[in-house]
Amino acid sequence: MVATACRYSPLLLLALMWEAAVRTGLISDLVLPPFSAAVEGWWDLAVTGDLFPQAFASLRRAALGLGLAIALGTTAGILMAWNAKIRVFINPLIQMFYPLPKSALIPVTILWFGLGDMSKIVLIFIGCLLPIVVSSFNGARGVEDVLVWSARSLGASRRQVLWQIVVPAAMPEILTGIRTALAISFVLLVSSEFIIARDGIGFMIAGFGEEGVYDRMFACIMTVVAMGFFADRLFQLFMRRVLIWRE
Amino acid sequence: MATGAAIAVENVSHHYRPPKKRPVHALDQVSLEVGDREFVALLGPSGCGKSTLLYLIGGFMPIESGSIRVNGNLVTGPGPDRGVVFQHFALFPWKTVLGNVLYGLENIGVPREEARERAQKYIDMVHLTGFEDAYPNQLSGGMKQRAAIARTLAIDPDILLMDEPFGALDAQTRGLMQEELLSIWQRTRKTVLFVTHDVREAVYLAERVVMMTARPGRIMESVDTRFDEAGPGVMDRPEFVEKASYIWNRIKGEAIATVAARAS
Ligand SMILES: Nc1ncnc2c1ncn2[C@@H]1O[C@H](COP(=O)(O)OP(=O)(O)OP(=O)(O)O)[C@@H](O)[C@H]1O
Numbered sequence: 036m037v038a039t040a041c042r043y044s045p046l047l048l049l050a051l052m053w054e055a056a057v058r059t060g061l062i063s064d065l066v067l068p069p070f071s072a073a074v075e076g077w078w079d080l081a082v083t084g085d086l087f088p089q090a091f092a093s094l095r096r097a098a099l100g101l102g103l104a105i106a107l108g109t110t111a112g113i114l115m116a117w118n119a120k121i122r123v124f125i126n127p128l129i130q131m132f133y134p135l136p137k138s139a140l141i142p143v144t145i146l147w148f149g150l151g152d153m154s155k156i157v158l159i160f161i162g163c164l165l166p167i168v169v170s171s172f173n174g175a176r177g178v179e180d181v182l183v184w185s186a187r188s189l190g191a192s193r194r195q196v197l198w199q200i201v202v203p204a205a206m207p208e209i210l211t212g213i214r215t216a217l218a219i220s221f222v223l224l225v226s227s228e229f230i231i232a233r234d235g236i237g238f239m240i241a242g243f244g245e246e247g248v249y250d251r252m253f254a255c256i257m258t259v260v261a262m263g264f265f266a267d268r269l270f271q272l273f274m275r276r277v278l279i280w281r282e
Numbered sequence: 283m284a285t286g287a288a289i290a291v292e293n294v295s296h297h298y299r300p301p302k303k304r305p306v307h308a309l310d311q312v313s314l315e316v317g318d319r320e321f322v323a324l325l326g327p328s329g330c331g332k333s334t335l336l337y338l339i340g341g342f343m344p345i346e347s348g349s350i351r352v353n354g355n356l357v358t359g360p361g362p363d364r365g366v367v368f369q370h371f372a373l374f375p376w377k378t379v380l381g382n383v384l385y386g387l388e389n390i391g392v393p394r395e396e397a398r399e400r401a402q403k404y405i406d407m408v409h410l411t412g413f414e415d416a417y418p419n420q421l422s423g424g425m426k427q428r429a430a431i432a433r434t435l436a437i438d439p440d441i442l443l444m445d446e447p448f449g450a451l452d453a454q455t456r457g458l459m460q461e462e463l464l465s466i467w468q469r470t471r472k473t474v475l476f477v478t479h480d481v482r483e484a485v486y487l488a489e490r491v492v493m494m495t496a497r498p499g500r501i502m503e504s505v506d507t508r509f510d511e512a513g514p515g516v517m518d519r520p521e522f523v524e525k526a527s528y529i530w531n532r533i534k535g536e537a538i539a540t541v542a543a544r545a546s
């Protein structure tokens with residue numbers, strides 16, 4: 036508990052410096068509301084009941100997009116490692132789409148899927164897909180031959196080997212890929228809601244920014260930061276549970 | 283073709299073809315027969331293709347020329363009739379010791395209760411009692427090796443292909459495991475092909491020692507190593523010492539050839 040408090044003490048320091056910088060007039064409160072005002076704004080938003088439903092709407096989009104990407108991405112990556120024909124087919128697609136900044140697709144997804152949930156989910160799905168495919172492929176590719184061989188000589192069929200050996204052996208890399216995708220999902224979520232949307236936390240940030248209600252804008256930004264932080268921490272805990280055998 | 287051979291290797295050659303590198307000629311025209319219930323030790327300098335030969339008999343790699351038969355049937359793939367103890371253990375790191383040993387038993391359809399019992403029996407046998415729930419990462423090299431031995435013995439294969447199975451063990455444990463292996467072999471009359479670098483171990487355990495040349499591996503000579511006396515005491519007998527030193531000298535010549543080839 037104390038150790039945790041110590042570890043995050045720089046954050047507290049940052050908050051204090053923020054507060055001090057604005058109070059002393061070092062930074063004008065026209066461009067940066069004091070930390071306390073942002074906290075107050077957060078409290079107002081939370082109590083009036085607007086913040087949580089909006090944050091939830093955003094989280095839902097991220098979860099659906101990421102979930103789809105995990106389901107399809109791990110399957111595709113592992114099958115690519117398993118079968119040369121599939122690999123030959125998918126590889127060029129990956130090479131073409133990998134360097135593309137996925138935010139460039141925001142206008143396209145909006146054009147095709149409208150202003151609502153669907154365009155965001157599709158965008159997040161596309162953005163998360165590639166890192167997951169690539170890491171699953173690398174993980175499955177890197178499985179040592181002798182592990183497969185020993186499973187086969189212990190009575191496993193080729194198909195059983197896929198589930199019982201390749202998937203768990205590739206799990207560290209798959210999970211690392213998903214963690215990267217998780218971070219990407221937040222970037223794409225906020226930027227797509229930011230550009231055009233009817234609700235969601237990114238939409239709120241953009242809205243308050245335009246109206247000049249900066250304490251609330253910062254309150255929303257802090258909320259996104261917290262959401263991203265806790266999602267990542269939670270995922271790390273999950274990873275450690277699943278990969279307990281590596282300790 | 284001689285019948286009654288559990289393993290019949292005929293004129294098998296093997297090349298490794300690493301991508302963008304020169305192919306490695308690992309085995310050259312190897313022919314070897316291991317009789318039903320025979321215990322054969324395979325000796326040869328490092329890199330001569332012993333593991334390769336075991337992998338081919340195991341059915342893990344395609345056979346490029348020649349043929350391998352196991353109990354009369356051409357080898358086309360792996361199977362639980364040939365239990366393999368790998369040189370580097372090949373334990374599943376995400377499974378506990380118990381999980382590793384249970385894996386094969388579950389695959390071959392042993393009922394749950396019986397599988398648990400059998401797994402425990404072999405874990406006890408290799409002196410890993412108390413480490414059932416440990417992951418391979420938490421074990422020493424010797425303990426991993428013993429877990430791998432337990433995993434293979436548990437499914438009770440007719441043929442045992444063992445690649446330096448005691449290589450990571452200390453002298454004491456090694457002695458114990460040798461006696462266990464001999465007693466299993468005597469009780470269940472398995473066919474054993476046993477790779478080792480330890481000449482005394484080979485002469486002591488095996489009925490026959492087969493020596494291989496330096497790479498590309500060929501069969502150099504086969505020596506009968508049965509003695510009238512049983513038990514570790516035989517290792518002090520003159521005929522044992524004589525056989526061992528004869529084999530040792532033959533192998534030494536090949537080992538020097540290997541080192542010379544490396545240096546050139
Ligand atoms: N996957 C591989 N790719 C390329 N060359 C290989 C591969 N595996 C083995 N070799 C080469 O084939 C030869 C035979 O290897 P093998 O592992 O069968 O030797 P070994 O007799 O078991 O040696 P050791 O006693 O050191 O275990 C070696 O020279 C090795 O360098």
Ligand SMILES: [Mg+2]
Nearest residue numbers: 332333369445
């Ligand atoms: Mg070897």
